[in-house]
Amino acid sequence: MSTDQPEQPPDDDPFRKRPPEPGAQPPPYPGAAAGGGGASFGAPDPLAGMPPLASRFKRLIARIVDGLLVSIPVSAVFYGAYWGHHPWNDQGRSTGLGIIISVVYFVYEGLMLTSRGQTVGKMLMKIRVGMLENGAIPAGTPGWTRAAVYSLPQIVPCCGFVFWLVNVLWCTWDEPYHQCLHDKAAKTVVVSAVH
Template sequence: MPPLGHRGKRLLARIIDGLLVSVPLSIIFSAVSARWDVYENSGDSFTLGVIIAVVYFVYEGLMLTTRGQTVGKMAMNIRVAMLENGASPEGAPGWTRAAVYTLPGIVPCCGFVFWLVNVLWCTWDEPYHQCIHDKAAKTVVVATQ
């Protein structure tokens, strides 16, 4: 098994992926909803949040099951591997990981709390530095060789 991926690289990869998905969708959404104002129309903001979450889920699920890494992970030279053998998470593990990371965030109020605990979990998890979405899918983030 390659060495574990650095937590800072994991964070930067998530930021890259988040921007890659959310910025274009926000621009398209604001062009389609000309009346949309983030400060006045919370219903539309929630709708945009759900759209971003669903698109991010599909993006991450497809990237992980076909390549083992997203664009952000490619840029940071890390990848997702199965804990038992280091293989890419093809099929259900990739989709499970994407679902546990992304979909709870659309639940009003408590979804954000779960997401926050999920992503912070790797800061105290030993020995593999797994987040909850890694544990659910039995994956680990490793450096690429």
């Protein structure tokens, strides 16, 4: 006797998609620590379908590269402009240079993130910044917010460096997305740029 229904795969077929069992925890996003779920129970994981999270080591190397890329030329121009002429004492000149580097870094990072999702350091490390919601380039406000929260607090006397240090170390204990405070402010995440 023939039926018009398609043949069903056997129950032991490993490629058969089965609906999740009631009450089952969704699988963790790619790159998540073993046993850690990336999303709240029942909520879709924002990183589903995105590349794995970037390693903290690659993020550090990218920041070092970007820091050198900005600070060396700015410092050279700054000291070249005042060679032999000291209108400020050493402390004032050092503070002025720090403020200029922070502002230039803010502009550099804001422009790079809003247009490419990567700085030069991130390109070298093959990582990128994406919106946590969908992985898109943080164009506009999110890219500039991320750059501002990273760079501009350093110009605040006395406590700016402390905030910056807490900000960049935050990703070492943040779960599940390893976000720094500047990522949280912009709702971004750093992921691998290659699949």
